[in-house]
Amino acid sequence: MRLLLKRNFWIILLLDLLLLSSCYYLAYWLRFDGALAPAVRKMIMSTILPLLGIKITCFVFFDLYNGMWRYAGIKDLVNVIKASVSGSSLFVVYLATFYHFSGISRGVLLADAVLTIVFIGGIRLLIRLYYQRDEYFFDDIIFWRKHRKESTKVLIIGTGYLAVSLLREVRDQRKLNYRVVGFVDPSQKNKGMKIHGVPILGAPEDIPQLVRYFGIENILIADPGLKPKDIADIIESCDGLGVRFKVIPSLSEMIVNDVADNLRDIKVEDLLEREPVSLDMQPVKDEIEGRTVLITGAGGSIGSELARQIHTFNPRRLVLLDNAETPLYRIDVELQSKGGPVEVIPCIGDVRSRRGLERIFQKYRPQFVYHAAAYKHVPMMEFSPLDAVNNNIIGTFKLASVACRYHVSKFVLISTDKAVRPTSVMGTTKRVAEMVVQSLNGNGTRFVVVRFGNVLGSNGSVVPLFQKQIASGGPVTVTHPEVTRYFMTIPEAVMLVLQAGSIGKGGELFLLDMGKPVKILDLARNMIRLAGLVPDRDIKIEFTGLRPGEKLHEELLIEGEGVLDTAYDKIKVCSHADGFDEKLLYEAIEQFSLLLKDSGDNEAALEVLRKLVPAFQRNEDERSSKIGASKRQLSAARYVILETEETVH
Numbered sequence: 001m002r003l004l005l006k007r008n009f010w011i012i013l014l015l016d017l018l019l020l021s022s023c024y025y026l027a028y029w030l031r032f033d034g035a036l037a038p039a040v041r042k043m044i045m046s047t048i049l050p051l052l053g054i055k056i057t058c059f060v061f062f063d064l065y066n067g068m069w070r071y072a073g074i075k076d077l078v079n080v081i082k083a084s085v086s087g088s089s090l091f092v093v094y095l096a097t098f099y100h101f102s103g104i105s106r107g108v109l110l111a112d113a114v115l116t117i118v119f120i121g122g123i124r125l126l127i128r129l130y131y132q133r134d135e136y137f138f139d140d141i142i143f144w145r146k147h148r149k150e151s152t153k154v155l156i157i158g159t160g161y162l163a164v165s166l167l168r169e170v171r172d173q174r175k176l177n178y179r180v181v182g183f184v185d186p187s188q189k190n191k192g193m194k195i196h197g198v199p200i201l202g203a204p205e206d207i208p209q210l211v212r213y214f215g216i217e218n219i220l221i222a223d224p225g226l227k228p229k230d231i232a233d234i235i236e237s238c239d240g241l242g243v244r245f246k247v248i249p250s251l252s253e254m255i256v257n258d259v260a261d262n263l264r265d266i267k268v269e270d271l272l273e274r275e276p277v278s279l280d281m282q283p284v285k286d287e288i289e290g291r292t293v294l295i296t297g298a299g300g301s302i303g304s305e306l307a308r309q310i311h312t313f314n315p316r317r318l319v320l321l322d323n324a325e326t327p328l329y330r331i332d333v334e335l336q337s338k339g340g341p342v343e344v345i346p347c348i349g350d351v352r353s354r355r356g357l358e359r360i361f362q363k364y365r366p367q368f369v370y371h372a373a374a375y376k377h378v379p380m381m382e383f384s385p386l387d388a389v390n391n392n393i394i395g396t397f398k399l400a401s402v403a404c405r406y407h408v409s410k411f412v413l414i415s416t417d418k419a420v421r422p423t424s425v426m427g428t429t430k431r432v433a434e435m436v437v438q439s440l441n442g443n444g445t446r447f448v449v450v451r452f453g454n455v456l457g458s459n460g461s462v463v464p465l466f467q468k469q470i471a472s473g474g475p476v477t478v479t480h481p482e483v484t485r486y487f488m489t490i491p492e493a494v495m496l497v498l499q500a501g502s503i504g505k506g507g508e509l510f511l512l513d514m515g516k517p518v519k520i521l522d523l524a525r526n527m528i529r530l531a532g533l534v535p536d537r538d539i540k541i542e543f544t545g546l547r548p549g550e551k552l553h554e555e556l557l558i559e560g561e562g563v564l565d566t567a568y569d570k571i572k573v574c575s576h577a578d579g580f581d582e583k584l585l586y587e588a589i590e591q592f593s594l595l596l597k598d599s600g601d602n603e604a605a606l607e608v609l610r611k612l613v614p615a616f617q618r619n620e621d622e623r624s625s626k627i628g629a630s631k632r633q634l635s636a637a638r639y640v641i642l643e644t645e646e647t648v649h
Contacts (some may be wrong), residue, residue: 011283055087088113132265151179155393158223294366297373299327351395381426392429446506484517
């Protein structure tokens with residue numbers, strides 16, 4: 001019944017009736033060389049209606065009116081053949097039953113069957129060709145020069161299903177204004193062959209020559225087998241050619257839209273030589289579902305992503321704590337819009353306020369705490385040591401103490417690679433924060449530390465900084481030509497934090513596998529290339545010198561700590577972290593509290609930090625030593641602009 005309500009059904013039905021009638025008449029016309037006697041005409045008229053009824057019934061049976069012929073394929077054409085042969089066979093049976101073939105030429109029946117397949121299949125093929133036509137077919141004949149000039153010439157890397165689908169989508173979507181010149185085959189097996197009329201021009205090493213010869217403007221990467229290093233090599237080989245790159249993302253990113261709609265610019269993370277993180281998150285869900293979770297620093301890069309991922313595990317209540325109103329508002333609105341059974345509670349507050357923490361814990365009784373609140377920018381903390389101590393150490397101590405008092409089941413501290421052999425105030429305060437929670441483990445609350453490196457695309461990250469510098473014409477500022485950093489995307493970092501937290505029994509210090517360290521200079525050059533520009537020609541790279549507190553190379557552990565495997569390849573655990581004196585730790589906390597209350601002496605705070613963390617060797621390089629009083633008074637915004645990395649909370 002629904003079929004009868006479709007307008008396209010009636011259009012195709014009327015067209016089929018016309019074609020079937022024409023085929024039947026044409027079969028007789030061909031058989032008798034155009035000389036149709038009155039008796040023959042009478043036979044045609046007496047049998048045409050049964051023929052139409054039988055064949056249309058077969059067409060309906062074989063679903064010829066349910067398909068979308070703009071997407072017709074081999075299977076649909078096979079159904080046309082089946083329906084046509086079945087209809088012709090049943091018509092033969094009808095004639096044999098009621099006419100005993102009297103006055104009927106068998107050659108007519110054969111011709112009719114063949115013509116039916118050709119006409120019915122042909123019209124459906126034409127429908128598909130109309131909708132999936134090469135957008136340049138007619139233009140190449142009539143307006144050849146115009147479109148050759150205006151269309152963007154593209155090269156597709158890949159020859160698999162994804163690349164073929166991309167070709168079809170590009171041809172179908174006029175808005176893209178792409179003209180596919182050819183394919184590049186990474187396997188190097190099919191050079192010289194064609195896909196839907198488009199030639200396979202060569203292998204990846206031929207790309208620079210192809211770009212020059214054909215005037216390629218865009219390269220579309222549609223081969224999921226290409227490794228980040230392969231992509232980086234291709235981009236580097238096209239240095240100076242002014243070509244832009246786009247990539248088809250993973251299948252999970254493409255589920256909703258067409259292939260062409262998912263074309264995007266290559267991201268820096270596409271070039272990282274690391275395997276994507278894929279974990280079984282069921283243990284995390286089992287632990288969190290139906291319980292109350294508190295996240296500190298919930299408006300920040302890590303904290304907000306923690307909130308997003310934890311929200312998917314359906315906790316009973318999700319308490320978001322942050323002292324910054326606007327980012328907290330944004331994540332609250334985002335989570336509230338998702339709906340569901342989770343009660344999302346935004347709380348303006350500060351981990352340095354014990355009284356405020358007491359009110360929150362007393363009211364909501366969180367069972368799990370994820371502590372992501374911290375001062376994190378290395379250069380800024382060099383000018384405010386006592387503020388870093390207050391937030392990162394005293395704040396952690398107060399939060400952890402309150403968590404113990406209210407019998408929190410598990411407390412996860414988000415730490416940083418800057419805590420290893422620290423050269424900065426920020427890194428040292430985070431190491432002391434690790435000591436604080438480790439010292440409190442065993443008081444009814446399980447404390448777990450997760451240590452990892454830099455994350456891409458976060459507030460203060462090197463990536464958005466470089467993007468702004470490139471957009472403004474440069475220069476791109478790099479602190480040192482040899483500086484390296486570990487990098488991870490925010491979602492995968494948080495995923496690993498949650499996984500590590502779920503397997504923690506209390507007292508562990510987990511390390512996340514960050515992959516290979518990335519040379520910041522190489523990162524800057526690749527980002528310039530991704531913008532279609534040439535490093536050191538179009539965009540200059542300037543070296544500004546290591547900033548106060550900055551290391552040349554970061555590390556996740558110190559010698560002697562030892563690393564043990566866990567059930568997850570990307571998560572390791574320290575068998576024993578560098579030891580510390582608990583008595584000295586709490587004496588230091590008392591000293592910090594007195595300094596904050598009374599003198600506010602930064603130098604005194606630094607001395608206490610050095611005693612507490614003997615490995616702390618403050619980086620007083622030439623640049624920092626020359627900073628005068630005027631520079632010390634520069635605004636925080638200045639250092640955000642100069643920030644070339646994000647130190648994880």
